[in-house]
Amino acid sequence: MKRLRVLEELVKKRIRVKEASSLLGISYRHMLRLKRRYLEEGIEGLRFRQRGRKPQITEEEKKKIVDLYFEVYEGKLNMMHFKETIEEEYGIGYSYESIRKIIVATGLKKVKKRKKEYRQRRMRMPKEGMLVQMDSSYHQWIEDIPEKWYLIAMIDDASGRVYSAKFFEKDTTFNNMEVIKNWIKKKGIFIALYVDKASHFYTTRHGGIHYDLNDEHADTQIQMALEELGIRLITANSPQAKGRIERLFRTFQDRLINELYFRKIKDYESANKFLQKHFIPKYNKKFGLKRIKNAHSPIPNDVNLDLVFTKRYTRRVRNDFTISFLGETIQLPPSKHKLSLRKAYVELRLNSSLQLFIFYHGKLIHTLSLSPSNKKIKQEVFVDSLLKVRSYYDG
Numbered sequence: 001m002k003r004l005r006v007l008e009e010l011v012k013k014r015i016r017v018k019e020a021s022s023l024l025g026i027s028y029r030h031m032l033r034l035k036r037r038y039l040e041e042g043i044e045g046l047r048f049r050q051r052g053r054k055p056q057i058t059e060e061e062k063k064k065i066v067d068l069y070f071e072v073y074e075g076k077l078n079m080m081h082f083k084e085t086i087e088e089e090y091g092i093g094y095s096y097e098s099i100r101k102i103i104v105a106t107g108l109k110k111v112k113k114r115k116k117e118y119r120q121r122r123m124r125m126p127k128e129g130m131l132v133q134m135d136s137s138y139h140q141w142i143e144d145i146p147e148k149w150y151l152i153a154m155i156d157d158a159s160g161r162v163y164s165a166k167f168f169e170k171d172t173t174f175n176n177m178e179v180i181k182n183w184i185k186k187k188g189i190f191i192a193l194y195v196d197k198a199s200h201f202y203t204t205r206h207g208g209i210h211y212d213l214n215d216e217h218a219d220t221q222i223q224m225a226l227e228e229l230g231i232r233l234i235t236a237n238s239p240q241a242k243g244r245i246e247r248l249f250r251t252f253q254d255r256l257i258n259e260l261y262f263r264k265i266k267d268y269e270s271a272n273k274f275l276q277k278h279f280i281p282k283y284n285k286k287f288g289l290k291r292i293k294n295a296h297s298p299i300p301n302d303v304n305l306d307l308v309f310t311k312r313y314t315r316r317v318r319n320d321f322t323i324s325f326l327g328e329t330i331q332l333p334p335s336k337h338k339l340s341l342r343k344a345y346v347e348l349r350l351n352s353s354l355q356l357f358i359f360y361h362g363k364l365i366h367t368l369s370l371s372p373s374n375k376k377i378k379q380e381v382f383v384d385s386l387l388k389v390r391s392y393y394d395g
Contacts, residue, residue, distance in 0.1 A: 003046055007038045057094060062102050065092065069103055076258045079103065084286075124158050129190040129296035131157035131234075132183065133245040136171050139253060142271060143261050149268060152179045155248050157194070161288035162248065162280050163187050167268045173221050174352040177309040180222070184229070184305060188296030192232040221311045228308050251287070255279075307357060310349035317341045323348075325356070326374055332358070335365055 003024060010020045010031075021031035038046060057065075068086055069075060077085060079100050086092040086099075125131045136152040152175060153165035164183035168175045183190070223233050256279055265271050299305065315323040319342055321332045332341060347359040350370070358366040 003034070004043065007034060007046070010035055011039065057098060057102070061092070065094075065099060065102050066106055068092075070106075070108060073258075073262065075108075076261070078254055081255050081258070124160075126158060127293045127295035128156050128158045128161070129187065129294055131192050131194055132190045133157060133194045134176075134180070135196065135245045135249070136176075137249040137252070138171070139257075141167065141257055141260065142265065142268065143257070144266055145268075150175075151249070151252065152176060153245070153248060153252070154179060154183050155245050156190075157244060159289045159292040160244060161284045165275060165280060167272050167275065169268070173311065176222060177225065178352070180225075181305050181309045184299065188298050189229050190231060190296055192234050193226060194234045194236060196236050224312055225309050229303070251283070255283075306351060307349060310351045310357070313348040313350070314345055315348055317344050317346060319343070323358075326370070328370070328374065330356075330358075330366075330368065332366055 006015070006020050006023050009015045010017065015023075017028060017031050017035070020035075021028050024031065026034075034046065065086070068090070069077075069082055073082060073085070080096060082103075083094075083096050083099050132154050134152070134154045136150045138148050138150050140146065140148050141151065142149075147169075150168045150171040151165060152168060152171065153162060155162050163186050164179045166175075166179055166182070180193070226233055256275070259279060260271055260274065263274065265274055313325065315325060317323055317332065321341060323330050323332065323346065325348060332346075335341075341360065344360065346365070349357040349359065351357075354370040354372055356368050356370055357364055
């Protein structure tokens with residue numbers, strides 16, 4: 001009896017549970033149950049327990065499952081998602097295989113054969129916060145809204161957990177900054193960010209985010225913010241290299257769209273609330289790995305994230321102590337630095353609320369708010385929204 005021989009080897013600690021389950025072709029959990037029964041009941045605990053039993057699922061229950069699948073959920077959910085949903089919503093707790101057989105037996109559900117693909121998987125990082133993957137998915141997330149929106153999301157490479165994601169109408173520099181900033185506020189500063197080359201994160205002359213009105217910097221705005229925090233930016237050579245974030249978007253497109261549909265969510269403000277409060281926590285509970293060590297570092301007391309995640313510019317002070325920025329002339333106020341400011345270079349930092357912070361030698365010397373009606377600001381926002389070359393688009 002193969003099962004008995006394998007269990008004897010397992011009990012004697014000559015093989016591990018994972019190896020034993022592989023030898024018998026059963027799940028890891030079922031292998032643990034067999035081991036426990038063998039230790040408690042001996043050989044009798046291994047006998048087939050279904051003999052002489054009546055079927056566990058009645059015809060009435062089968063009909064209810066079929067009605068739920070085809071009428072209530074309109075056949076939209078994949079089988080695992082359906083199993084989890086009816087267990088959560090209706091208390092119907094049968095195995096995946098039992099439910100699948102009931103649905104397939106109706107003849108109304110086409111069984112899709114998945115094409116096997118060769119994939120060489122990269123090993124996960126050993127700790128959370130060592131590597132975070134980020135990308136955006138342009139998709140029609142709400143069925144009643146024909147316009148496609150962007151879901152910008154980040155996933156931890158070690159745990160597979162999502163700590164920051166949000167829907168946006170446009171894929172802009174500031175929107176990407178918001179998602180990164182939210183992650184850091186929740187978890188701390190991670191070590192490296194993994195993105196595709198054709199994005200807001202990579203410097204190009206004909207497609208990157210910094211190819212806008214002035215093309216002033218050699219680095220992208222986001223890259224400079226990351227460098228200030230000591231975060232390394234890693235660019236993938238191909239979209240396929242970001243396997244975990246790509247699988248995340250496939251799961252979101254499969255599950256999230258249906259969850260929004262069945263909860264009758266009709267706008268993206270409500271969709272973002274549902275995403276943050278319900279969907280992501282449930283996703284992390286199901287797909288995220290537990291008991292992972294943490295490599296995030298705390299935010300230093302002297303670091304203001306609202307000043308870090310800004311667009312940066314350099315301007316030279318004129319003889320009359322003014323600077324020109326986006327078509328506006330800005331008068332610098334009197335300060336102890338006034339004598340040394342003439343013809344000096346100052347750093348300007350602009351946030352998403354159009355607040356402008358002016359620094360000289362790392363010290364804040366002036367703050368003001370710009371008007372959103374400024375033509376050049378409108379033009380820059382428009383250009384920024386166009387430069388959103390992303391690798392993950394729905395077909």
